[in-house]
Amino acid sequence: MLMTIAPDNLKNLLDKLARDRLLVAPSMEDGVTRLKPVHSAAEIAFDYSNTATSIKDFLFPQSEDLLRFVTDGTLSIEEIKPERAQVAFGLRPCDLASVALMDKVLLGGEFSDAHYQTRRNNTLLIGLACENPADTCFCTTYGYNPGWAGAADVMLYKDGDKYLAEALTDKGRELVGGPGEGLFKPADEAAGEAVKKAYAEKDVPFGKEVDVQGIDKILDGFFYDQYWDDISKKCIGCGTCTYVCPTCHCFLLTDEARGGQGLRFRCWDSCMFANYTKMASGANPRPTKKERVRQRFMHKLNYYPNRYGGSYLCTGCGRCVAMCPVGLHIAGVIKDVKGVKAHA
Ligand code: SF4
């Protein structure tokens, strides 16, 4: 059922939610809009194209404690669970898509990641359709669009002086019937569907330039191409692309112990770092930038779709396009590889 909510009521709802859970929302600081914890709706930026940081920071955080252990004669272990409930507001369709892609990796196989699962269970995702896609956005390349609701529990679409709203999951319906009671009104269904259609068909100019069709198959025969040597020369190995990417999920597990007790934690790592694949013996299967750059793009455009049935490990959020200091990004690689093959 489609509903509407007035901006003041939406702010009231967010204020109410912030009282008993962590509220994460777009907020501007030093001229940059990031997805970050806020205390109230007054801190939220409602007018932005996309956030510099993504929902990954709150479902698969940069660093997280997993367990404590004591080794005073006998070993005892205490798991640390991420119990706190959180609500993430203002997620763009590309980030909603990234959650679906991460779910496949961390929840979809024989083993699921307990910490990620707990955070997913404890997190309410409120999406916000894109009014003005940035010139680095290319979600449509992968079949998403500015109104795509993906993994959202509730999806919002700015519609003139109000928001169109749709609850898509039980968690979303609980929000509308619980803390949101009395704040939403029924919408005219036909008019609401027209608003959704207009967002789905919104122009994404950069998306038209980047055609990913068939690249997974092309890359099957591209592993040894000179191209990887050529483009990797300009990479400075900073890892920015992997840290800002909502779908990159390499991590490092570390135990730190002192005085008979210790902590196991994990933190993000990056396939763009030389030491990422370095073994205790000193051997390193990806010794140069060529192997590391190739790995990142092959993973997103060939290994992932081969393993998980078609989807690419990229949502066209454009963060790497905007933030790689040397302009080496996935949209350019897609164009190059397809161009190279077209002229081969
Ligand atoms: S590879 Fe780049 S465009 Fe694709 S999801 Fe990651 S940061 Fe966004």
Ligand code: SF4
């Ligand atoms: S591709 Fe760009 S952002 Fe990524 S590690 Fe290389 S220089 Fe840094």
